[in-house]
Amino acid sequence: KKNFDMKNAVIGNNRQKANLIVLGAVPRLLYLLQQSSSSLELRTECAVVLGSLSMGTENNIKSLVDCHIIPALLQGLLCSDLIFIEACLRCLRTIFISPVTPVQLLYTDPTVIPHLMSLLSRSQHTQEYITQIFAHCCKTPEHQTVLFNHGAIQNIAPLLISPSYKVRMQALKCFSVLAYENAQVSMTLVNVLVDGEQLSQVFVRMMQRDKPIEMQLTAAKCLTYMCRAGAIRTDDNCIVLKTLPCLVRMCSKERLLEERVEGAETLAYLMEPDIELQRIASVTDHLVSMLADYFKYPSSVSAITDIKRYIDFNSRCNQLDHDLKHAHELRQAAFKLYASLGSNDEDIRKKITETENMMDRIVSGLSESSIKVRLAAVRCLHSLSRSVQQLRTSFHDHAVWKPLMKLLQNAPDEVLVMASSTLCNLLLEFSPSKEPILESGVIELLCSLTQSDSPALRVNGIWALMNMAFQADQKVKVEIVQALGTEQLFRLLSDPDTNVLMKTLGLLRNLLSTRPHIDQIMSSHGKQIMQAVTLILEGEHSIEVKEQTLCILANIADGNTAKELIMTNDDMLQKIKYYMGHSNVKLQLAATFCISNLIWNEEDGSQERQDKLREMGFVDILHKLTQASDPNLCDRAKTAMQQYLA
């Protein structure tokens, strides 16, 4: 009886709830709940009161969880009485959907999930609460696997046609979290029939325009995840004609801010790998200009406080707070979507950069306080930086390199990866931003990136240096070599990441171009470079790596004094000989190129070199190669032979 009073006292009153908790009511309630000697009525009332307490603040929930309410309630589910089970589930639901509850608590006892699955058939209430718990507690691939292995799909699929809207909706949410980046779940889902209908068709029906927005959006997420996991083709009508247009609609002004954020993020994810979807989306419902509206919400905090001062606090501030809260989210979602839209098609990139104030928005996005926005902005910039035309025009006009450089100074790795990758593109030789960036002292920064633990950052660092060294002045090259240091250079040449190795070789090759540069660098670092080349040619490397290395050797052979480093190294000459007879044409070509440079007529000492190489049997090889089936190789060999004939 006391419980009834308690229930009525606490319902709807957060302070009373907190009081009760402070007074220690929870352990008492839990005790009564667990006492099998208590009457079912009493135990049910206890669960109801606990449920009411959990509806309070986050602190209430923390206290409840600390009192081990979750195991107690889960234990309660073993009872056979449906009313009691429903009361326990209702309370569990409320606790599990709170952000303060550790999700893992659902999975500690391995018998819980199968039991919950078995309770799904009991009533619409159990269905609603359990699916809601699953939808909130499926956060990792491990969770997905646990739920999948316990038959989540077969058990939840029929709920999609439940007469209760809440059940349908929660079941749908379950599928969206289960399918996310999960090929196993997604592949299973496409084959599931609900009442004789394919699941994808059920989702399509849920996206119909007269359905609630929440339902349309979640169904579109399910299909998006199934598509990205490879279970549905990107040219399937349910993606092209249904999911994509539905997500575009979710970005429209008429939708709530939350819906617009989710819609844009999901759409960005859907079309990321597919140029055709990007093309369709770019012309659907003026998406590109629709996204511009995402930026029309307050951004800087100071501006907000100014506005707040002028607005009546009670009336408008809630709206403003709401807008402000979502303003960051909106901006980052829009940047993400722009990034995805523009990742392949030049025309779309042009359309994006021509959107009102687009470049300004990116530039200010790069320096926003929210890391999420900065990351999305730099992703967008990166996507657009793949356009030669944009690099030459809008990127230079808006001096995007400045905020980008600033961003590189001090940022978390994920931002750095994107920013440095963008910088690589900005350092391409045709980019007008290359000069100012060079002058801003970027070399130090890039060199420090090459020492990062993250392979992606090392690649980007060395890649940027490589681009920078391409057809660069002697001064720049020297600067790069000095800043990087030969030690670091050779460390990179033995980097476990092939990409890093390739870009480092690329850097070497760019450094060793034009004769004076070759001789100068080789005179100071010749020994180490020759060692490194030997090492790579002897090591287990891919054809591409070896080809690149042979090209470096060919460049060295083009130097005036550098040549001698090869000519005096019989071991190296043997290696060249070996590669001229290699089964791979590319390697043969590069090796032949190297020899061709060594025996070139018009240079000092060419006669001696020709003689030496003839002795070593190179002429015979060249002669053989003139009969090669590959026309390039054949030509190259003939050109080399002519040096002897002249």
Next chain:
Amino acid sequence: MALPSCQQRALRRALCSTTVPTRHCRAAVIRGYLTAAVSLLTKMAELGAGSLLTGDPAFNYHEHELNERLKRLYPAVNEEETPLPRSWSPKDKYSYIGLSQNNLRVHYKGHGKNHKDAASVRATHPIPAACGIYYFEVKIVSKGRDGYMGIGLSAQGVNMNRLPGWDKHSYGYHGDDGHSFCSSGTGQPYGPTFTTGDVIGCCVNLINNTCFYTKNGHSLGNNLMKNDLRPNLYPTVGLQTPGEIVDANFGQQPFVFDIEDYMSEWRAKIHSMIARFPIGERLGDWQSVLQNMVSSYLVHHGYCATAMAFSRATETMIQEDQTSIKNRQRIQKLVLAGRVGEAIDATQQLYPGLLEHNPNLLFMLKCRQFVEMVNGTDSEVRCFSVHSPKSQDSYPGSPNLSPRHGATNAHLHNTGADSPTCSNGVTPTNKNKSHNKYTGVSSASSSPSSSPSSVNYSESNSTDSTKSQPHSATSNQETSDSEMEIEAEHYSNGVTESSTRIMNGTYKHQEILQADDSSVGNGVADDSCSSRQLCGGNQAATERMIQFGRELQALSEQLCRQYGKNATHKKMLQDAFSLLAYSDPWNCPVGQQLDPMQREAICSALNSAILESQNLPKQPPLMLALGQATECVQLMARVRSGSCSFARVDNFLH
């Protein structure tokens, strides 16, 4: 269907003949005339049916599909008032345009040197506002030399030597640059370009007066149109260089773009707008208005006990006194049972002077009485069949033979079902199905049917249906009992049905509806038709009918002299008399008159007249409101408010 004049004359001669041969003889004469008439009519009917079947069957199939799709997409459009576009107009085009393939394919046949050689064609009809949302598609069969094609809309009279969009009241989306032109020579960047193989759609939203285009099933987004679209726009295409060919789809084929999905969104929007219409502080007022509406509706149709119970529960007042309600109820029941003669007598007794002041109503009643005589239901002919109790089974008019009550107008039928107890005002025993429990006198409640002294009976019984005189016609006991049950059942359906008529307002509407009904399904009780006979198969009854027919003819002539010619009367009389022209009146082109449902119109007219004579509203406010709402929606269509298509009254009657 009207009879050919020669047969009419023959009939009239038969009915009006002053020479009175013997009964049998006269019947024979009539039959002689009639056989000839029937054979002629049958031939005509066959001819008519034959002409429908001629033509290309494939084309008919497409035509059928087109009609079905248009009906589904634009249910609110009344094509008799505002036909939908189905093809390009061979008359409304520039000379450089050629049409083929049932006027759906458009090709360019000019020089195509420059923009002065542009040419357009409009559809046959403008887009009706009642569409709410209108859509058509055009497939680019060939982009020709330069692909200067424009798809869009234009008003009547806009220069056809131009592409759509260049001039005032003209809008278009152009393939060469993807720009949208809104009444201007310079376009706005709008969408992608389009070319051979693409399907371009144009959607007009008459609710918010915007339009958008689609490409290959994808919406390209609202046009940047600042001005509202003007009304009565025609689908239009324009071409400008040789070789350009486009095919239109006005609904002949499924659309590439999911227009129905788009429509469903707007339907949901408008429905929720209506559902959320703010009532505010007038909530109390609304409740009492609603209560009065329900109460007056119950009273109007004579649901006496229900009305009383309702007024007690809601504490509302009833204007009319109970006796009056019951009287009306009784008269209505007589009409609905097909006993129109008795109904006329009762009316004359209870409301003296009413019918005298309403000669039109009286005439209608008499016509109906004649029809019921043919049916064998009117007491004037039923009295003859007293010796053959079996004949009652074959009452063609027995209302429970009619399964159509629910089907014809489902939503209204349901409304009727909601209004409580059908047995209201009738003795409760009627609900009981086991007739055989009743014995002789005790069950002689209100079964007047087969009383041999029917005239006396109807007079004496006219005070109150529940207080019928005891009589000793035990032989008819069972049938009369079942008759009562039939009445009770029919009562509920009948009233609601009659309310349909009222709802639809004017007299003219009723006729239209009746005509519709006949096309829906004739000969309801086909299986029982063999057992049905003219006037219940009784010779004396037939003679009485002929006699009555003559009186009716005389009345018509009298009215004609008094008030001038009346086409409606003439038609009514013709139709009624035409029944005699067939050996099986229930299965003939005019046999639909015999359907018990047809009693409902006259029943409600009579009820309204009585109420009017008592200075009470002749229609219940509920029906007035419904009728008004329906009219308003139709008016919206006429004043081109597109939302009418999604705000149909039907959608809100459950």
